[in-house]
Amino acid sequence: MSQPTNAIAVEGLTKRFGETTAIEDLSFTVEGGELFGLLGPNGAGKSTLINILCTLLGPTEGTARVNGHDVTSETGAVRDSLGIVFQEPAIDEELTGAENLAFHARMYGTRKAEREQRIPEVLDLVELAEVADDPVESYSGGMQRRLEIGRGLMHEPEVLFLDEPTTGLDARTRRDTWEYIERLNEESGVSIVITTHYMDEADFLCERVAVMDQGEVVAIDSPAELKASLGGDVLALGLTDGREELFERLEAQPWVREYTATEDGVAVTMAQGEQRVADLVRLADDAGATIESVDLQKPSLAKVFLSLTGSTITEREAGDREEDHAEATDSDPATDRPTEAAGATEATEAPEAVE
Ligand code: ADP
DSSP states (O other): OOOOOOSEEEEEEEEEETTEEEEEEEEEEEOTTOEEEEEOOTTSSHHHHHHHHTTSSOOSEEEEEETTEETTTOHHHHHHHEEEEOSSOOSOTTSBHHHHHHHHHHHTTOOHHHHHHHHHHHHHHTTOGGGTTSBGGGSOHHHHHHHHHHHHHTTOOSEEEEESTTTTOOHHHHHHHHHHHHHHHHHHOOEEEEEESOHHHHHHHOSEEEEEETTEEEEEEOHHHHHHTTTSEEEEEEEESOHHHHHHHHHTOTTOOEEEEETTEEEEEESSGGGTHHHHHHHHHHTTOEEEEEEEEOOOHHHHHHHHHSSOHHHHHHHHHHHHHHHTTOOOTTOOSOOGGGOHHHHTTGGGGGO
């Protein structure tokens, strides 16, 4: 029996633009049917990686396969295997949903009979069958985003790339879009790779996440495992008096994994912190301490990023942008996509990136 084909297999993948190394020595696989995330700040190398996987850019070193096909020597098969939804809208608002899909299918050279069969299937898949004949300008933001996804699914790809799928959507629509993407992955079995710089998006959606920073994958695992690597929840107490006595008592508790003195009290690491608040308050009380504040901090991907890179994602983006302004003169003739270094629209969204 042959091995099941990976949706994506990347080995030693490197891309340089002149002096800039956009991605360096990446190696990882995405399994068939997986919902996988590339998480990282602007400038981490996500678009470069996606553009190589889509055959829009050639690698400098290393190999990449999509659905078993090599991105350099089998570009046609790679393109047939994948659907891609870029951030920039690519639908015509004056046409109906069905007309947009028909137009896209004609561009792909799909035969009429096939088109007529596939369009209602896709409209069903993206939950737009009822508004198929309404002009797209009457659709909500979420419906338009689903139609974009529908375009990417027209030729029944094995792998679907969604580039920052919820940028520009309001909070409620983002949530609905996440739920929709999850359903699509479960029901159709298509492998989905999303790029995102939103921690909460990666956490909610992805079975596994590759955390990218400065062109490298610094960790790759499920959001739960990544968060577990931080060692547990942290209960921070603000205290006056009795600190030393409390430290002694903490030593004796089997549920305390670690504690550290903070400027105004103590931070205690443990599993399931919400179930230990009462215990910790009692201990502090017994130690004669006066409690000024109690703060339960659950692990988050934002904290994982911080612990892996020493910077928050916002700091990283701010720093990178300064560097980019200094060096962003290079461009690549192999792609007509503008360099992401300009990133002006994304810059305004940076605060949301840390949840
Ligand atoms: P992300 O998608 O994570 O924001 P990118 O892949 O766009 O990251 O960028 C990674 C790095 O490569 C950045 O430093 C960026 O400035 C640089 N880069 C990307 N594309 C080009 C290009 N066409 N020419 C020169 N540098 C580029």
